[in-house]
Amino acid sequence: MSNANYIRCDRLFDDWQDDVLHGEPPRRYDIGEGLDHIRLGPGSVSLLGGAPGMGKTAFAMQCVVSAMAADASLRCCVANVEMPPERLLERQLSRLSGVSLDDIQDRRLVDKQRDKLDDAFDLIDDIAERLVFVKAPFTLENVAAAADDIDAELIVLDYVQRIRPVGKHDDKRGSVDATMDSIRRFSAAGCCVIALSAVGRSKDAKGRTSYAGDGLSLASFRESSELEYGADDAYLLVPSAESDADDDDAVIDVTLKQLKSRYGKPTDCELSFDRSRQSFEPAEPVMSDASRHLRDTLADLWGDT
Ligand SMILES: Nc1ncnc2c1ncn2[C@@H]1O[C@H](COP(=O)(O)OP(=O)(O)OP(=O)(O)O)[C@@H](O)[C@H]1O
DSSP states (O other), X not given: OOOOSSOOHHHHHHHHHHXXXXXXXXXXXXXXXXXXXXXXXXXXXXXXXXXTTSSHHHHHHHHHHHHHHHOTTOOEEEEEXXXXXXXXXXXXXXXXXXXXXXXXXXXXXXXXXXXXXXXXXXXXXXXXXXXXXXXXXXXXXXXXXXXXXXXXXXXXXXXXXXXXXXXXXXXXXXXXXXXXXXXXXXXXXXXXXXEEEOBOOEEOTTSOEEOOTTTOOGGGBTTOHHHHHHOSEEEEEEEOTTOOOOTTOSEEEEEEEEEEETTSOXXXXXXXXXXXXXXXXXXXXXXXXXXXXXXXXXXXXXXHO
């Protein structure tokens, strides 16, 4: 076996060419209609940032549960530093059933609501044996051991600044760099990693210090340089530009801004976030193939006139 610290292009050429011409398309998880440009799949690292309370955890858990429901072989490991598994599951129960999260959390369900929970409980029961939640202490060693134990392919780190890396580090930046190094190893082993991240405040368009979308950028990810370089895709959840939502509105309009896309064009996505049910949906109704075809045909006709 060669010890060379390089890969000869001529040695990989034949397999690569064969793969390009006859290989399978890369596997992507199905996380729901209108979200198909979000590339979550084996080997990818996605960074998801946003102001506190913008819905990062809710969005990540929606992705996990949807992907697992759509793919019966998908196994997942969630490391959430802030919330116990039961609370995370209650949020999904609310989203899947449409029953208000307050009523579920406060255990004040009436019979009609209990009936509505049946299908949602069934779905969660179906994925339960493939899903684990990492227990404290939240270290990357613990995450790796938990993920290995169930052969998890999808790993959620919520959130990355609070998960202790391997080894000792002088400062926060060094520790986040080391975390990203381990995350890249998970992805090299074929895992999909969704890393949630705190972001720093920045100046908005009017020069005010805030978390507003127009001021946030890749550099907003806290202790960021290694995070931004290490991720294949980086997203920020920010209030929509037109949003005039109040803090106590149940439904808010948000933009999932894609700041980085290593293998494609960054695409923003308008979503509405129903906080009372912890559910994200595309803001625009998703068009069926038939409607899209009709729209394109009409556009072509207009173009010809
Ligand atoms: N029962 C509820 N009814 C209505 N809104 C709720 C309820 N529970 C939580 N919320 C809101 O839903 C949002 C939850 O967002 P989530 O925890 O996913 O945010 P996050 O971006 O991960 O935040 P953080 O960075 O603080 O962890 C928050 O804005 C919270 O105030």
